[in-house]
Amino acid sequence: MRAAVSAVDDLVLHAPRVLGFAPTDRIAAHYGLDPDDVEDHLLGYGARGWVGTAAFDGTSGWFVTAEGRAEDERRMAAELDRFGARDVAVAAYADFLPLNARFGRVCTDWQVRPTRTDPLAANDHTDRRWDERVLRALGTLGRELTAATAALAGRLQRFDGYAARYTSALARVDGGQWQYVAGVGLESCHTVWMQLHEDLLATLGIPRGAED
Template sequence: MSRLSEPGLLVLHAVRVRGTADPDAVAARYGLDVEVVQELLLDLEALGQVRWAAFGGTGGWSLTERGRAEDERLLAAELAGDPDGRAAAVVGDVLHAFAPLNARLLRACTDWQLRPADAGRLDVNDHADAAWDAHVLDELAAVVHAAHPLLAALAAELRRFDGYDARLDDALAAARAGDGARVAGVGAASVHGVWMELHEDLLATAGITRSAPPDPRARRGPH
C-alpha cells in the first residue's frame, strides 16, 4: 500500500522542491489545507527550519540549512519505516533509470531554446522552423511517456510522488497547443520546471546531494 507522508514532512518537503513558495503554493503541492500549512510554516519558522523573504512586492518561504537537514532526516526515517525495504529499493531503481531520461530531457529543452546555425554556432531559437520545434516536442513527449511507469512505481510506494505524471502531461499538452513557455519557462508550470522538481524530489528521497552524487544505484534505508 502506498505510504502517506505526515503533513509536517509534506510542508517542509514542498518548500524544498519548490525552492521558494508562498503558503498557497506549498498547500497546492500536496493538496493540503492552506490554513494548516500556514500554521505549520510558522511552527517551522520558530524552529529555524524555514525563513520568509520578500521580493518584488511578493514573498516566499525557503529552507534554512537546519530545515534541509530536518527534511533529510524525515525522508530517511520514512524509508527506514518501510519494514521490507521495498520503497528504498524502488527509489534506487527509479533513480538509475531516470539518469538517461534526464539527459534527454535537458538536451531537448536546450534544443527548444537554441538551434544550430552556420559554422557550428548556436543561435537563439526563433521558433520559425516548425519542423524543428515539432521534433523537440516529440522528443519531450517520448521522455515523458518513458517516465510514466517510473512515476507509477514511485507513487505506489510513496503517495507524495503522485501527480508528477499529470503535471508533465498538462505542460506538454499546453506546449503542443502553442504555449511555448510551457516547455522550458521559469516556474513549476513548464515541462522543465516540473521535471526539475521531480529530480530534486527523487535525489532528496534517495539521500543524494546535487553537489556530490554517489552511485545512482545507492539506496538509503533498508535493502
C-alpha cells in the same frame, strides 16, 4: 498495496525544498493541505530555524534553510525505511538519471538552434521541423518518465502526479502555448521535471553535485 501517505508535518517541510521558494497557499496546494494548518507548521519551523521567508519579484514566500534541508533529509530517510520504499526509490532514481540527461539536451535544443555562423544562436522557432523534433522528444520523455516513476508513485503517494502534471504541460505546448516547455513561474514541463529531480535527491539524501 495502497500508496503510503506522508505525515503532514513532513510534507510541509518538504514542499518548499521541492518547490524552491513558495508562498503558503502554493505549498498547501502542492500536497492538497489546509493552508491554515500549513501556515502554523511553517511558523513553528521558522522558530526552529528550518525555514525562512523572503520576498522575490514582488512575491513573498518560504524557503528551506541548511538546517531545514538536513532535517528534511532525515525525515525522508526515516519515511523510506518506515514504508519499506528505499529500494523502489533507488531504482526510480537510477531510471531517472539517463532521462534527465536527455531532457537537458532537449531543453537546450528548444532554446538554441545552431547556425553556420553562430553555434549558440537562439531558437527563433521559425524552423518547424526542428521544433517538431524537439516536441516529439519531449513526448517520448514523458512516456518514459511515467514508466520510470510508476512503482515509486504506487509506493509513496507524494510522488503520484508528476507524470500527469508533465503530460498536462505538454498538452498545453501541443495547443500552441510554447511557454509550457521551459517557462518559469508556471507548471511547465521544465518546472515539473526539476521538482521531481529535487524530490528524488532530497528523498535519497543525494547532494546535487554528487551526480556529476
